[in-house]
Amino acid sequence: MIPADLRLRLLAAVLLVLAASQLAHLGPALAALALALILALAARPDRALWRRLRHVEGFVALLLLTLPFAVPGAPLLTLGPLSASLEGLARAALLAAKVTTAALVLLALLGTVEPIRLGAALHALRLPEPLVRLFVLTLRYLGLIGDEARRLREAMRARAFRARTDRHTWRSFGNLIGMLLVRALDRARRVEEAMRLRGFSGRFPHAALAAPTARDWTGFALLTGLAAAALLLDRL
Amino acid sequence: MIPLLSLSDVRVCRGESPVLDAVSLTLRSRDRLAIVGPNGAGKTTLLRTLVGLERPASGRVRLFGQDCTTEAEFRAARPRIGFLFQDSDDQLFCPTVLEDVAFGPLNTGCTLPEAEARGRETLAALGIAHLAERVTHRLSGGEKRLVCLAGLLAMRPEVLLLDEPTNGVDAANGARLRAALAGFDGAMILVSHDEGFVSELATRALLIAGGRLTEAEIHTHPHLHAHPHLHPHP
Numbered sequence: 001m002i003p004a005d006l007r008l009r010l011l012a013a014v015l016l017v018l019a020a021s022q023l024a025h026l027g028p029a030l031a032a033l034a035l036a037l038i039l040a041l042a043a044r045p046d047r048a049l050w051r052r053l054r055h056v057e058g059f060v061a062l063l064l065l066t067l068p069f070a071v072p073g074a075p076l077l078t079l080g081p082l083s084a085s086l087e088g089l090a091r092a093a094l095l096a097a098k099v100t101t102a103a104l105v106l107l108a109l110l111g112t113v114e115p116i117r118l119g120a121a122l123h124a125l126r127l128p129e130p131l132v133r134l135f136v137l138t139l140r141y142l143g144l145i146g147d148e149a150r151r152l153r154e155a156m157r158a159r160a161f162r163a164r165t166d167r168h169t170w171r172s173f174g175n176l177i178g179m180l181l182v183r184a185l186d187r188a189r190r191v192e193e194a195m196r197l198r199g200f201s202g203r204f205p206h207a208a209l210a211a212p213t214a215r216d217w218t219g220f221a222l223l224t225g226l227a228a229a230a231l232l233l234d235r236l
Numbered sequence: 237m238i239p240l241l242s243l244s245d246v247r248v249c250r251g252e253s254p255v256l257d258a259v260s261l262t263l264r265s266r267d268r269l270a271i272v273g274p275n276g277a278g279k280t281t282l283l284r285t286l287v288g289l290e291r292p293a294s295g296r297v298r299l300f301g302q303d304c305t306t307e308a309e310f311r312a313a314r315p316r317i318g319f320l321f322q323d324s325d326d327q328l329f330c331p332t333v334l335e336d337v338a339f340g341p342l343n344t345g346c347t348l349p350e351a352e353a354r355g356r357e358t359l360a361a362l363g364i365a366h367l368a369e370r371v372t373h374r375l376s377g378g379e380k381r382l383v384c385l386a387g388l389l390a391m392r393p394e395v396l397l398l399d400e401p402t403n404g405v406d407a408a409n410g411a412r413l414r415a416a417l418a419g420f421d422g423a424m425i426l427v428s429h430d431e432g433f434v435s436e437l438a439t440r441a442l443l444i445a446g447g448r449l450t451e452a453e454i455h456t457h458p459h460l461h462a463h464p465h466l467h468p469h470p
Contacts, residue, residue, distance in 0.1 A: 114371055116331040136331055143373055144325055190326040193289050197319050198391065199311070199343035205335045208348055 001223065002043055002109060003216035006121035007209065012223045013109040019227035020101045026090060028234040029097035035226055036104035043108040052111075056103040060096045067092035115139055123206040133204050141191075145184050152176055238301040239264050240395055240423050241286055241317075246295030248278075248285055255281045257447040259295070263395065267423045270438035272452065277444045279427040280322070283397045286425075287319055300394075315344050318388030319397045324380035324404075328372040333359070333383050336372055340391035351390075358390040359383075363412050378409025385416060396424040402433050 003009055020036075023029045068076065073087030110118075119136035123129065156172065163169050212220075239262040248256040255278045263269055271279050284290045285297065288310030297304050299313035321327045330336035337355035338348070346354065359365045364382050367375065375383065381401065388396065401417070402410055417424070417437060428434050434441070434454070441452040 116371060116373075119331050120335075137329060140329055140331065140373060187326065190321065190323070191329050194319075194321060194327045195329065195339075196311075197287055197289075197314055197317075198340040198387065199315050200339075201343060203342055205330060205338045205342050205348070205351065207332060207335050208352070 001039070001219050003212065003219040003223075005209070005212035005216040006113065006118060007124050008212050008216050008220040009109050009113070010118065010121055010125065012220050013106060015224050016105045016109075016227050017102045019231050020098050020105065022231060023094070023098055023234050025234050026094050026097065028230050029094050029101070031233070032101045032227075032230045033097045033104075035230070036101040036108070039223075040104040040108040043112055045107055045111045049107055049111045053103055053107065056099060060099055063095055063099075064089075064092045067095070120206045120209055124209050129204065132206070136204075137191075141184070141187065144187070145180060148183055149176070149180055152179060237264060239298070240267075240300060241425075242296075242298045243282075243285065244296045244298075246285060246292045246297065248281055248290050249293045254293075254447055256285065256292075259447070259449050261442065261449060263423050263425060265394075265423055266421070266439075268437055268439045269423075269425045270434040270441040270454070271425060271427045271444055271449075272434065272441055273444035278447045279444055280399055282444065283319065283399055283425065283427065286397060287314060287317055315340070315391055316393055317395045317397060318385075318391060318393035320381075320384055320388060320399060320401055322399045322403065324377070324384050325373070327384045327387065328375075328380060331371060332368075333370050333372055333375070333386075334368040336383060337386045337390050340387055344391060354390050355386070358386045362386050362389070362416050376406065376409075377404040378406040378413075381405050382409055382412055382416075385413065389416075389420075394422045396420060396422065396426075398424060398426040398428070400428055401426065402428060402430045 003012065020029075020032055023032060068084035068088035069082050071085050071088030071091055073085030075083040076086050076089060077084045116136060116139045119132055119139075122135065123132045153176070156176070161172060163173075242260075242262040244260045246256055246259045247254055259278075259282065261269070271282065273279055281290055285292060286299075288297070288304060288307065291305075299310070300316060302309065302313065304310050304313060328336050330339055334352060334355050337358055338346075338351035341351035341354045342348065356365065356368060359368055362382055362385065364379065364386065367379060367383060372380070372383065381404070385401075396417070398417070401413060405413060414433070414436070424437075426434065426438065438454055441454050443450045443452045
């Protein structure tokens with residue numbers, strides 16, 4: 001059901017998240033959540049990706065705890081001066097369903113893609129070229145800078161460094177960050193030189209993508225159709 | 237015959253102290269010049285000066301019979317010179333291998349299909365056609381080095397400048413690298429600590445020390461030689 005073509009995947013992800021954001025009733029929102037869950041299970045993402053959901057769910061839990069107390073309405077539960085309302089609970093549940101749906105859609109459609117491959121798709125979708133170049137180069141070098149940071153921290157630990165709350169710790173972390181910045185700057189300079197040596201004059205190559213297949217279009221139509229159906233159900 | 241590249245009495249300074257001092261060299265077609273010297277002797281600076289990444293305080297840089305002093309003059313000559321950097325990650329900035337190899341040809345006026353065709357051809361010639369669709373930062377050190385070289389060869393340069401080409405390259409990819417360089421029919425300057433590699437490839441050598449160049453001789457002599465080997469037990 002999920003299109004293999006990255007342009008269609010990106011478009012579908014944007015449309016689905018937009019549609020989920022427009023839902024106003026709990027019933028359709030729960031239906032959308034169920035569909036998103038099936039979609040995510042069908043995409044078989046890595047275990048590590050499921051773990052990323054925890055960040056979103058932490059936010060959702062916070063909503064469920066606070067929103068009932070913040071919305072006025074029929075009291076459900078009173079804790080001293082505070083009272084939780086039924087309306088508030090319903091609002092929180094709706095938001096939770098919508099947020100989780102959006103997260104699951106992104107997980108299913110984009111979670112399994114190597115992020116840097118999205119560059120070519122974004123370019124094909126006519127996003128401004130400098131933005132795409134920035135995106136691609138940031139992704140390309142973020143990993144290297146991360147590796148450098150890890151090696152520096154390991155070297156610090158190998159010399160018996162332990163983070164404490166004292167001047168020595170702050171100064172050491174300051175040095176670490178300074179060193180990373182200096183190295184990143186040096187790296188940026190070398191990359192720019194390498195580009196100039198190969199005659200860079202503003203044209204950055206983005207691989208041409210093959211036209212989407214009929215199968216891709218079917219998947220795209222099915223996904224957006226489901227989103228439209230959920231919206232329709234919500235409005236009726 | 238006009239030399240391809242030449243430096244005459246070039247002096248390059250960093251701050252007050254000279255990194256290169258009264259350096260002269262000429263590279264003619266089919267020359268394979270090795271530059272040998274200790275760390276910090278100015279080898280990389282020498283290569284950078286040849287492509288205009290460092291500007292000399294005095295002296296002349298001539299590329300393909302043309303005096304070069306301004307960025308525009310160097311820019312015109314650069315597509316004819318392929319410079320292999322020490323750190324492959326500095327050179328591989330495109331998401332996939334094929335995009336990276338196509339980068340140079342695109343800059344010199346090829347259309348995207350032409351550039352990609354030329355990229356595939358170059359990868360195939362190096363025996364790494366299977367890497368074309370791979371993501372560059374997931375390659376091994378040796379694969380990265382070969383892809384960098386492919387990116388240079390795709391521009392069909394007349395001269396290669398190689399800065400420590402065999403660093404961090406495994407045996408199998410090292411053999412591919414040697415074969416590719418041995419088969420390259422232009423001129424090259426190579427800076428390397430790998431003496432076996434230098435004596436196998438170079439036709440001429442210069443020693444560099446303290447920013448000064450002197451002629452050197454490459455010779456081979458037989459050694460009675462023994463070294464330890466490690467084999468797994470059957």
